[in-house]
Amino acid sequence: QVQLVESGGGLVQPRGSLRLSCAASGRTLTNFAMGWFRQAPGKEREFVAAITWSGGSTSYADSVKGRFTISRDNTKNTLYLQMNSLKPEDTAVYYCAADRGRRVLHSAQYEYDYWGQGTQVTVSS
Numbered sequence: 001q002v003q004l005v006e007s008g009g010g011l012v013q014p015r016g017s018l019r020l021s022c023a024a025s026g027r028t029l030t031n032f033a034m035g036w037f038r039q040a041p042g043k044e045r046e047f048v049a050a051i052t053w054s055g056g057s058t059s060y061a062d063s064v065k066g067r068f069t070i071s072r073d074n075t076k077n078t079l080y081l082q083m084n085s086l087k088p089e090d091t092a093v094y095y096c097a098a099d100r101g102r103r104v105l106h107s108a109q110y111e112y113d114y115w116g117q118g119t120q121v122t123v124s125s
Contacts, residue, residue, distance in 0.1 A: 001026050002114045006096050007020070007023070010121070010122070015118065020080065023077065030101065033052050034099065035099060038090055043092075047108075050106060055071065058105070069081065091123050117122075
């Protein structure tokens with residue numbers, strides 16, 4: 001079992017930045033590839049970004065490519081999502097997730113085994 005807790009969400013103006021964190025406990029994150037997903041009001045949860053266990057490979061949704069950066073610090077058992085040039089359409093609850101397929105970058109939710117409770121990000125002036 002692994003427990004995931006997201007933090008760093010909040011209210012930010014358009015074109016602003018936020019960094020989300022996902023702290024893990026129970027097992028070391030080197031056992032997992034990791035991902036970020038988000039769910040906007042009235043919409044289905046969607047893939048945002050993923051990273052392999054070592055951080056050597058990453059993937060992004062087209063909607064965030066060039067603006068968001070996923071990273072991890074395995075010594076701190078923590079996953080990050082740096083979000084720049086934020087847009088109102090980025091408003092959502094953001095979730096981190098852990099995938100036991102360490103070396104594979106998955107965008108499908110069913111591939112992930114553990115989920116955090118989410119953190120709200122609101123982009124508004």
